[in-house]
Amino acid sequence: MSAHVTATVYTSHVPAIGAAMDLGRTDEEYWVPLFEGYEPSRTWMADNTPDVIFLVYNDHATSFSLDFIPTFAIGTAAHFPVADEGWGPRPVPDVVGHPELASHIAQEVILQDFDLTIVNKLAVDHGLTVPLSLLFGQLDRGPDGGPAGAWPCPVIPFAVNVVQYPVPSGRRCLALGQAIRRAIDSYPEDLNVQVWGTGGMSHQLQGPRAGLINREFDTAFLDGLIADPVRVAAIPHIEYIREAGSEGIELVMWLIARGTMTDMSDPGGPAPTVRRRFYHVPASNTAVGHLILEDDVQRTREKESA
Amino acid sequence: MADDKPSAKPYADVPGTTIFDADQSRMGYHLNQFCMSLMQADNRKRFLADERAYLDEWDMTEDQKQAVLDRDMNRMISLGGNIYFLAKIGATDGKSFQQMAGSMTGMTEDAYRAMMVAGGRSPDGNRYRHEWERRDHRPIGEADQ
Numbered sequence: 001m002s003a004h005v006t007a008t009v010y011t012s013h014v015p016a017i018g019a020a021m022d023l024g025r026t027d028e029e030y031w032v033p034l035f036e037g038y039e040p041s042r043t044w045m046a047d048n049t050p051d052v053i054f055l056v057y058n059d060h061a062t063s064f065s066l067d068f069i070p071t072f073a074i075g076t077a078a079h080f081p082v083a084d085e086g087w088g089p090r091p092v093p094d095v096v097g098h099p100e101l102a103s104h105i106a107q108e109v110i111l112q113d114f115d116l117t118i119v120n121k122l123a124v125d126h127g128l129t130v131p132l133s134l135l136f137g138q139l140d141r142g143p144d145g146g147p148a149g150a151w152p153c154p155v156i157p158f159a160v161n162v163v164q165y166p167v168p169s170g171r172r173c174l175a176l177g178q179a180i181r182r183a184i185d186s187y188p189e190d191l192n193v194q195v196w197g198t199g200g201m202s203h204q205l206q207g208p209r210a211g212l213i214n215r216e217f218d219t220a221f222l223d224g225l226i227a228d229p230v231r232v233a234a235i236p237h238i239e240y241i242r243e244a245g246s247e248g249i250e251l252v253m254w255l256i257a258r259g260t261m262t263d264m265s266d267p268g269g270p271a272p273t274v275r276r277r278f279y280h281v282p283a284s285n286t287a288v289g290h291l292i293l294e295d296d297v298q299r300t301r302e303k304e305s306a
Numbered sequence: 307m308a309d310d311k312p313s314a315k316p317y318a319d320v321p322g323t324t325i326f327d328a329d330q331s332r333m334g335y336h337l338n339q340f341c342m343s344l345m346q347a348d349n350r351k352r353f354l355a356d357e358r359a360y361l362d363e364w365d366m367t368e369d370q371k372q373a374v375l376d377r378d379m380n381r382m383i384s385l386g387g388n389i390y391f392l393a394k395i396g397a398t399d400g401k402s403f404q405q406m407a408g409s410m411t412g413m414t415e416d417a418y419r420a421m422m423v424a425g426g427r428s429p430d431g432n433r434y435r436h437e438w439e440r441r442d443h444r445p446i447g448e449a450d451q
Contacts, residue, residue: 015403030423061390065342066335086345086397163390165317165327202426206389207380209322210407211418213426238316242433246323247389282422284404 001190003101005181006050008257008272009041009196010225010291011134013057015126016284018090021133034288037278038134041292044275045135050194052098053155054105054180056256057127057198058162060085069164070117072176074109075124075157076102082147083123092129092139093147098154101187105156108183114176119159128157131198134290162199162250166237173252174233177259184260197257201279203286204245212245213287218279221251222289226274229258247286262295270296321438322411326388334386337374340364341391350398379410 017034020026026035062083064070080095106118132151133139142148161167168176177195184193201221204212221244224232233255240249262269272293280288317325324330331338340361343349353360361371373381374395382392389406396406408418421427431437 061338061342061388061394062345066331066338066391084345086350086394163326163388164331165325204323204427205403205407206383206410207322207324208411209320209427209432210411211421211427212429212432213422214429215425217429241317241323241325242320243429246320246325281425284402285407285422285426287426 003187003191062125170233173255181260197254199250201289202244338391344394
């Protein structure tokens with residue numbers, strides 16, 4: 001038995017969503033449609049909690065300033081504190097890592113020619129904690145309103161530079177996902193692993209064009225990510241910027257997660273099953289997109305043992 | 307110079323948008339690192355107590371310092387600031403990300419918020435600089451309602 005990818009999850013990671021949950025504002029008219037959209041996903045997640053989440057996200061000038069700008073950074077620590085991004089840390093538990101699997105992935109992926117930066121000290125920001133909150137829901141708080149308890153499973157943070165241009169290409173991200181899949185497959189312990197891709201969808205946070213939203217682009221991206229990720233991976237940087245806004249380019253991170261699915265490593269392998277698809281505008285300045293894609297692990301294993 | 311080649315920065319013709327590339331990052335290094343310092347509560351307090359004195363501790367240009375004092379977000383971005391770094395100034399001032407983003411569009415806070423609730427700024431007419439030049443630099447979504 002080895003570790004195996006059971007599903008991939010995709011979601012925007014808008015900081016205002018975390019703030020709405022932390023401040024108890026999820027019942028407000030503005031937020032109700034968004035949180036209702038994630039309700040079925042929370043039920044699915046409660047029934048399908050993995051042993052480990054490999055979470056692709058980006059740091060937003062929190063742990064990585066302009067002193068160091070790694071393109072791909074993997075968190076191999078046992079513990080990742082929740083960052084203070086200037087408004088105080090979110091009242092959610094610190095993140096527990098999985099150093100053994102993370103170190104294994106780092107080694108195996110570097111051997112496949114992806115030059116990862118290995119990070120043992122990392123405070124995680126909303127890019128990582130908002131997806132956890134969206135999929136696991138509101139956790140209990142301590143008597144002082146601060147965090148209590150723990151997230152349901154360990155998380156390996158995988159940070160991608162999408163702040164300073166050029167960000168890695170979609171094609172590179174898809175291939176990296178394929179390399180990560182091979183690394184997970186070669187880990188000699190029976191672990192149920194989910195890979196999450198976060199960020200996006202269309203949004204622009206800066207300049208007179210701020211507020212750009214492109215529903216048509218986002219819809220086509222979701223369609224393509226499900227059915228034809230190789231085509232989506234060929235979208236050039238300029239198309240993201242022009243069509244999805246300067247910050248919409250975060251969507252390349254979704255391709256890393258997509259690359260870890262069976263049909264990407266085995267061309268004849270089963271296509272993933274769409275368990276959930278949701279799209280909503282707006283959360284603050286951003287279009288929110290969400291997918292859950294399940295791999296048919298049983299069928300893959302039967303094929304392998306045949 | 308690479309800048310002279312038309313293909314070097316294909317994003318230069320996207321209107322109302324500054325891509326934070328290597329040139330912007332080099333220009334904005336000290337401005338952005340000043341912003342990072344505001345992640346610490348003590349520094350936020352010291353900055354607010356005497357902004358000019360705090361800025362003078364940083365190797366920033368006078369233009370950059372003035373843009374910070376003026377809270378002129380578009381100017382800060384043109385001088386190498388990056389939005390995720392500049393957001394630390396907004397946090398220090400108690401502003402939300404939406405207030406910060408909206409402040410760069412020339413719209414009022416209410417109008418910007420209403421535009422987002424109505425589905426955001428359409429890409430139509432907002433893809434190329436020449437589309438704005440025809441419209442006297444007026445971004446679509448701003449004055450049409």
